[in-house]
Amino acid sequence: MHDKTLAELARGLAAGDFSSRELTSSLLERIKRHDPALNSFITVTGEQALKEAEAADALRHKGEAGILSGLPLAYKDIFCTEGVRTSAGSKMLDNFIAPYNATVVEKLRHAGTVSLGKTNMDEFAMGSSNENSYYGPVKNPWNPTLVPGGSSGGSAAAVAAGLVPAALGTDTGGSIRQPAAFCGITGLKPTYGRVSRYGMIAYASSLDQAGPMARTAEDCAMLMNAMAGHDARDSTSVSRNVPDYTLGLDKPLNGLKIGLPVEYFGEGLAPEVETAVREAVRVYESLGAQVIDVSLPHTSMAIPAYYVIAPAEASANLSRYDGVRFGHRCEDPVDLEDLYKRTRAEGFGDEVKRRILIGTHTLSEGFFDAYYRKAQQIRRLIRQDFLDAFARVDVLMGPAAPTTAFELGSRADPVQMYLQDIYTIAINLAGIPGISVPAGLVDNRPVGLQILGPHFGEAHLLNVAHVFQQATDWHQRRPEIKE
Numbered sequence: 001m002h003d004k005t006l007a008e009l010a011r012g013l014a015a016g017d018f019s020s021r022e023l024t025s026s027l028l029e030r031i032k033r034h035d036p037a038l039n040s041f042i043t044v045t046g047e048q049a050l051k052e053a054e055a056a057d058a059l060r061h062k063g064e065a066g067i068l069s070g071l072p073l074a075y076k077d078i079f080c081t082e083g084v085r086t087s088a089g090s091k092m093l094d095n096f097i098a099p100y101n102a103t104v105v106e107k108l109r110h111a112g113t114v115s116l117g118k119t120n121m122d123e124f125a126m127g128s129s130n131e132n133s134y135y136g137p138v139k140n141p142w143n144p145t146l147v148p149g150g151s152s153g154g155s156a157a158a159v160a161a162g163l164v165p166a167a168l169g170t171d172t173g174g175s176i177r178q179p180a181a182f183c184g185i186t187g188l189k190p191t192y193g194r195v196s197r198y199g200m201i202a203y204a205s206s207l208d209q210a211g212p213m214a215r216t217a218e219d220c221a222m223l224m225n226a227m228a229g230h231d232a233r234d235s236t237s238v239s240r241n242v243p244d245y246t247l248g249l250d251k252p253l254n255g256l257k258i259g260l261p262v263e264y265f266g267e268g269l270a271p272e273v274e275t276a277v278r279e280a281v282r283v284y285e286s287l288g289a290q291v292i293d294v295s296l297p298h299t300s301m302a303i304p305a306y307y308v309i310a311p312a313e314a315s316a317n318l319s320r321y322d323g324v325r326f327g328h329r330c331e332d333p334v335d336l337e338d339l340y341k342r343t344r345a346e347g348f349g350d351e352v353k354r355r356i357l358i359g360t361h362t363l364s365e366g367f368f369d370a371y372y373r374k375a376q377q378i379r380r381l382i383r384q385d386f387l388d389a390f391a392r393v394d395v396l397m398g399p400a401a402p403t404t405a406f407e408l409g410s411r412a413d414p415v416q417m418y419l420q421d422i423y424t425i426a427i428n429l430a431g432i433p434g435i436s437v438p439a440g441l442v443d444n445r446p447v448g449l450q451i452l453g454p455h456f457g458e459a460h461l462l463n464v465a466h467v468f469q470q471a472t473d474w475h476q477r478r479p480e481i482k483e
């Protein structure tokens with residue numbers, strides 16, 4: 001059962017081939033057996049999962065099951081889950097039990113899904129390798145000496161290893177797409193505002209967006225149907241009709257105009273990744289698409305702009321962890337200042353502290369204009385680059401990451417790590433949607449093809465990804481896991 005897609009499992013449940021309880025307990029067994037080596041979960045909620053599965057089975061007996069009823073999922077540990085620890089991968093929140101559910105969690109629960117638990121992540125979603133977690137690094141199921149990517153590395157590894165058929169991640173600068181690429185699964189970052197951020201622990205609020213991580217585009221479409229939509233509790237969520245994302249998946253692609261941004265095929269791109277991506281583009285040509293070279297001229301400024309804006313927002317968002325209201329508190333503070341200082345010194349890891357320092361600096365008087373305002377101006381230009389490109393083409397394609405998964409511990413220099421985000425970060429600055437789909441294996445390391453579309457174009461992106469998955473079998477490859 002662990003090899004099946006969500007869509008296949010939904011059919012199996014509907015046909016009565018197995019119950020949600022059977023499915024859930026077999027996955028919980030797999031987690032018990034395989035997760036100690038992978039470290040993809042921070043918290044497994046086994047008892048609660050079995051209760052939810054039984055409830056889903058009961059509904060099905062009454063003929064009231066929906067399409068997602070009884071399907072197991074996992075949540076990146078950044079989504080608040082009522083009564084369950086929600087750590088954001090940080091010592092600061094190691095003792096935090098969320099008092100309510102994030103809107104997406106609530107929606108997926110309401111749709112009948114079963115939560116197996118909370119997945120590992122870089123602390124406060126800051127990172128590209130999952131090595132910044134208080135709970136230790138996640139291992140890539142394709143090879144345990146490699147990182148799974150980050151920051152949603154636990155979700156990606158758990159899906160790739162067949163511990164859960166799908167999981168939720170968040171993407172502020174690539175954290176759904178890059179780990180999806182490194183682990184050989186499909187991950188969608190929706191348009192900013194498409195999915196509610198309520199109850200998602202904030203990193204950089206103008207960039208954060210939740211999305212599905214699964215084996216196939218079809219599975220992502222099924223989840224998006226439940227996740228997307230306006231939420232009165234998130235003032236940045238957009239009030240706009242939600243299409244049925246599963247309806248247009250099979251639409252033929254003849255006449256599709258694909259833009260290849262020249263800046264995404266330049267220096268820094270590993271040759272084996274380029275070869276796989278160009279091969280994938282040839283598959284699209286054979287399906288009737290037309291390929292056009294385009295330019296996104298401000299690409300080289302995306303990393304500097306992002307690493308000003310994201311830390312600035314993070315420094316403000318993370319000021320709430322002061323030891324007073326919730327989370328970690330230092331022992332025996334002598335006064336208020338001591339409480340703040342020691343609580344934050346003990347509770348945050350190095351990367352989080354680095355970001356808070358950068359953000360506080362760029363927002364301070366005398367530096368605001370030079371850094372923050374400048375970065376916002378660049379953000380505007382980057383967004384315009386995409387709007388100009390989408391006036392000429394339907395989608396853009398390129399690599400999700402410049403390399404395949406790298407060795408644990410091999411990127412100790414933070415700037416080297418930030419360069420991982422070169423092809424993903426501009427997408428968040430522009431607010432557009434992007435998807436990574438498996439498009440090759442090099443030395444047993446997956447390669448991700450990234451497909452980008454205009455704002456609210458996720459239905460089309462899912463269609464473009466799905467048709468590719470009907471023509472190729474990269475998404476069906478599985479890492480070898482000793483049973």
Ligand code: GLN
Pocket residue numbers: 125126127128150151170171172173174175176203310421
């Ligand atoms: N790697 C980027 C960062 O560290 C993006 C992380 C993310 O998307 N959450 O900020």
